[in-house]
Amino acid sequence: MAAAEPHEPQVQVQFVTQLEERWRVTEAPIQLPTRLTRFGLSEVVNHLLNAPTPRPFDFLLQGELLRGPLSKSLARLGLSGEAAVVLEYIELVPPPQPLLACPHADWVSALAAHPDGGHLLSGCYDHAAYVWDAALQSQAELRAHRAPVKAVGWLPPAAGGALRALTASKDHTVRTWQVDRGGVRCEAVGSSHTAAVESLSTNPAGSRFCSGGWDSSVCVWSAGEPAAAADAPAAKRARGGGASLPPAEIHADVRLEGHRDCVSALCWPVAHLIYSASLDGSVREWDVTASACSAQLGGQKAALCVAVSLVNTCIATGHSDHAVRLWDTRLQQASLKLTLPHKGWVSSISWATSSTHQLLTSCHDGGVRLWDIRSTLPLHELHLHTDKALCATWQNSSRIVSGGADGQLRVAEIPSA
Numbered sequence: 183m184a185a186a187e188p189h190e191p192q193v194q195v196q197f198v199t200q201l202e203e204r205w206r207v208t209e210a211p212i213q214l215p216t217r218l219t220r221f222g223l224s225e226v227v228n229h230l231l232n233a234p235t236p237r238p239f240d241f242l243l244q245g246e247l248l249r250g251p252l253s254k255s256l257a258r259l260g261l262s263g264e265a266a267v268v269l270e271y272i273e274l275v276p277p278p279q280p281l282l283a284c285p286h287a288d289w290v291s292a293l294a295a296h297p298d299g300g301h302l303l304s305g306c307y308d309h310a311a312y313v314w315d316a317a318l319q320s321q322a323e324l325r326a327h328r329a330p331v332k333a334v335g336w337l338p339p340a341a342g343g344a345l346r347a348l349t350a351s352k353d354h355t356v357r358t359w360q361v362d363r364g365g366v367r368c369e370a371v372g373s374s375h376t377a378a379v380e381s382l383s384t385n386p387a388g389s390r391f392c393s394g395g396w397d398s399s400v401c402v403w404s405a406g407e408p409a410a411a412a413d414a415p416a417a418k419r420a421r422g423g424g425a426s427l428p429p430a431e432i433h434a435d436v437r438l439e440g441h442r443d444c445v446s447a448l449c450w451p452v453a454h455l456i457y458s459a460s461l462d463g464s465v466r467e468w469d470v471t472a473s474a475c476s477a478q479l480g481g482q483k484a485a486l487c488v489a490v491s492l493v494n495t496c497i498a499t500g501h502s503d504h505a506v507r508l509w510d511t512r513l514q515q516a517s518l519k520l521t522l523p524h525k526g527w528v529s530s531i532s533w534a535t536s537s538t539h540q541l542l543t544s545c546h547d548g549g550v551r552l553w554d555i556r557s558t559l560p561l562h563e564l565h566l567h568t569d570k571a572l573c574a575t576w577q578n579s580s581r582i583v584s585g586g587a588d589g590q591l592r593v594a595e596i597p598s599a
Contacts, residue, residue: 191216191253194266197227201273207231211266216253220274223252227271238274240554240561243267247557270556275540277562278552278582278594284318290585291572292334296345299578303347304591305331311349313361316577318593322361326368326429329353333382335391337405346407348391350379356393356403357429367427370408374401374434383448383456385470390435392456394445400458400468401434408432436473440466443484451490457497459485465499465509479509489531493538494555500528506543508555522553522560529572536579544574550584550594566592 194211207230214226220241228236241248243255248269256263292305300316307330313322329352337346337358344362346369351357356372356379377396384391384405394400408430443462450456455476456468461484467477483503490497490511496519497509504524510517526546534540540561541553548567551560567586574584580596 191263193252193256193263195223195252196266196268197230197271198268199271201271205231205237214252216256216263217251219251220248223248223269223271224274239271240274242270242272242556245557247554247559247561249559272539272554272556275552275554275561276597278564278596280564280566280592281581281595282318282593284314284591286312286585286589286591288589289330289572289587290589290591291330291332293573293575293583293585293591294334294336295575295577295583296336301336301345302577302583303334303336304585305334305349307331309351311347311359313345313347314591318591322366324349324357324359324361324366324368326357326371327351327353327355329378332378332380333393335382335384336388337384337391338388340407348382348384348405350382350393350395352378354378354395356382356391356401358405358408358432360407368429370430370432372401372403372432372434374403374437375399380444380446381448381458383450385450385453387453390450392448392450393434394441394448394458394460396444398439398441398443398445398460398462400438400441400445400448400456402436402438402456402470402473403432403434436470438468438473438475440475440478446485447487449488449490451492457488457490459488459499461485465497477512482507486527486529487531489533489541491533491538496555498531498533498541500524500531500543502527504528504545506531506541506553520555520558522555522558524551525549526570529570530574532575534579535576542574542576542582544571544584544586546570548586548588550574550582552582564594566590566594 195214196211224239286306288307294303302314305311309327311324333350335348344360347359358369360367375395379395381394392402441460447459458466463482464480469476483501487500495511506522508519524545530544532542539554543551550564552562569587571586582594
């Protein structure tokens with residue numbers, strides 16, 4: 183543990199944490215030199231823990247991640263150091279390391295990770311979507327749209343175990359697909375939108391999905407496997423083999439209207455509620471049972487993305503004014519919890535699957551940022567793209583995937599601490 187030099191500036195520090203009991207130390211203030219960084223402070227905490235294996239920590243001071251010496255943060259926050267300062271220590275998340283890259287023929291506009299943690303679906307401006315395995319080896323090409331693919335998603339497996347995918351395009355349609363070793367088949371096509379489709383989301387059960395677009399509406403669809411697709415023999419589905427069955431035509435069950443501009447993003451976190459974000463600057467909550475808007479948050483700049491955390495009762499929205507805003511899920515109260523600054527339009531938001539505090543964002547400045555929502559400073563900022571970063575999501579608890587206007591699909595891995 184670092185010892186203080188004679189006459190160097192010191193401050194009384196009280197360590198607190200929300201980690202489990204075995205990682206807690208005394209909350210009695212300790213005199214420490216202000217030159218210590220998070221590494222030196224980690225040494226102090228590990229010394230107090232007397233742990234056989236040291237563990238690295240990050241530190242929060244008044245809701246700000248400690249970066250650089252403690253003296254720098256004290257000065258920035260206007261703290262004299264005369265009173266004891268409270269430092270909350272949290273689990274350190276190592277910087278994600280670039281792992282894989284896969285070029286596309288055009289902009290990579292959308293991503294969806296399969297619940298199995300292995301398969302990945304990417305949407306591209308070359309009018310196609312692509313299925314990849316965990317090693318970014320191509321598994322299938324979904325090509326039938328006549329314009330760029332803007333949103334993708336996964337549906338529950340087909341009766342025979344085949345993967346089922348979902349795509350939406352600027353050609354005004356949504357399509358469902360089956361993918362298996364026999365090949366690829368477009369099961370169904372829906373044309374209920376009257377303009378380009380920008381967004382998709384499935385309900386938790388995977389039995390329904392919703393889509394939004396430039397016609398300012400949200401369409402709600404049934405996601406059941408069409409009978410024609412279920413009954414089609416494998417030979418009919420095989421790539422390049424025989425005459426394939428045409429896709430079934432499907433129609434939206436419900437159309438939700440109220441937005442005044444493009445519905446840019448959707449999130450369906452619980453069975454009865456859909457959240458939509460729009461370029462009109464509003465975020466709406468829709469009661470699916472009543473087919474009506476149950477709450478609205480307005481007065482913001484164009485909303486480009488939305489994600490809901492049930493654990494944190496928190497809605498995250500990304501905007502064209504270079505900010506992510508976190509709101510209480512009770513939209514009627516419009517309680518703004520936190521604003522996270524960016525350097526360009528925020529194109530996507532994704533909550534971590536393994537942490538209640540972590541949030542992933544992509545930005546038109548080419549950056550992909552990992553946040554701990556207890557701080558307004560990013561945990562890590564990744565410069566993965568040479569052009570706009572258009573989408574980012576979690577493939578599993580430690581793997582981040584992103585796509586950009588540079589035509590690259592990139593994967594980064596968070597190493598073990």
